[in-house]
Amino acid sequence: MASVPTVLRLLAASVKIAEKSGNIVRRILSSGELGIVEKENVNDLQTEADRTVQRCIVSSLYHNFPKLTVIGEEDDLDETVDKDIMETGFADDVMAMTCPEKFVNAPESELVMWVDPLDGTKEFTQGLLDHVTVLIGLSWQGKAIGGVIHQPYFNYQNKGAELGRTIYSLNGLGVFGLTDKKPPTEGNIIATTRSHSNKAVNDSIEACEPTEVLRVGGAGHKVMLLLDGVVHAYVFASPGCKKWDTCAPEAILKEKGGTLTDMHGSDLQYHKEVQRQNTGGVLATLHSDHSWYLNRIPASVKEALNPVKS
Template identity: 55%
Template sequence: MLGKVCGSLTKLQFCRKIYPTTRSSSNLSMSEPVILRVLASSVKIADRAGQIVRDIMAGGQLGIVEKTGKNDLQTEADRSAQNCIVASLQAQYPDLTVVGEEGEQDLSQVPAEWIVRDYEEKALSLNCTDDLSSAKMSDLTVWVDPLDGTAEYTQGLLDHVTVLIGLSLGSRAVAGVIHQPYWNYKNKGGPIGRTFYGLVGGGVVGLNPIPPPEGSRIVATTRSHGTGLIQQALEIIQADTVLRVGGAGHKVMLLMEGQAHAYVFPSPGCKKWDTCAPEAILHAMGGKLTDMKGQTYQYHSQVEHRNSDGVLATAKASDHAWYLDTIPQVLRYHTPGDYQCGQ
């Protein structure tokens, strides 16, 4: 049996000796860098969490509840996917620190079939820079958004939905896994779902980055009818096209796949579990994500969960400075709204 995830922060060493040595932990060489071992396991865990998300939708019992209001929802898929992710990481890495969006979860009844003990072998071959290869388990924090785009999930906008597992080393986002449970779901008879992952300095696996089109400016932002600062920012940068989509992971993916040049969100609605994985993968493929002031967010386990100064991300790191220079400080340094970045 597993214990509880206390609050949003789980220190997994409190649950050691709960599981016997698993197949993945015995097969993973201790000579492999810790960061690669955790990343390799997270890839397979994200796959399983995505299957749970699909199974719950197919069953029709979403179990929707409001967390802080009608714009901040939680479903049975959020809860169950987080249980799968946290319990699986706990089984393989008892000393790992995990921060999950859904807060306190009772893991005592997690089904055995949800506990992932496998790993993605390809992830172990990623190039690992010296600072990452020397990292210890105690240096890492895993940030989990088990279902990014919950509102879209309940509304049937399934291509906006992702499972996010981000890894930080100290304060830096350095690796991430993004799983799309409903990738290709409109293609009847075809494969459904995909997972890709990346390591800063090591590249990206499972996704071929595509540069955005030249000669235009396409900007992604919140689905909410942004007024005030958001609308002013969009007008000042003179976006040719504005993509109002859900899910922080989905918005950043638009940059990765060449469908948008920038993600502009001058609002404090996002949390660290929304941005850790996307930031790491975006940086691994040559993009850049910061707050609206151009400052890098910190991801150590004790940091405030809220991204208080919004999000500014660009497909090309070299474009990032233009948005900082063009959007006035009065908009970048004043973010009173609180839209949920998943909307």
């Protein structure tokens, strides 16, 4: 295992950790003891699942990668290692892959993991379980290069179907766990926020001439709607989204040939010292013309969003 490059080992570990995290999420929901607290407002919640999963992810990553930088959404938690929830294994299929040459010598000390233990927390508490994802993103030199999206409740509405799905990627290796699907050839379906709307968000969506708007929770879920061919674009003209929301989804989307930028068309940055908010908003496309949407975002909206700290 020592001969396997760090980046590949990290992806292999993250796949196993994400799957373990999904088990924790389902167990806590089944217990009925969600332990809900408000962080900043009624739209910004934290549950026992958020807390326990972050402890699982952080302690599991540091167990095998002590020089790594891990930045999680729940930054005020006691990160005491709990061996009962730790995952120390590696996904065998990932370990057997050939690491892209450009990442072979990437040092552990320069790699940054962006973790959202439960993206779509409000929806989780409301029973909208298909909105929920576990996000583990990998960045190097400020760029999102790999990531894992785990959907703990994928297929939950299909009785008897296998529950849960894990999608992962590394730049240059491809995307795994996903079936290729394209959106309808007719129409323009846009995904946007369910809980954090405002005039700028609504004006931007209207300017993009949608035939349908899906207001849903979770950045991971919105990008999955793109990857699953449900929507044509993800438009969020607000600084409410954070780096841990977008790192893994961006890496996977781009590896499929998609685009994720802020509202100015600028790339998001993932250096460890970067501003945590995506201050320029988020615009994502896969099979659609990204510039078409960029050109329709009102100038007043772009001026109000800061592109420098994205």
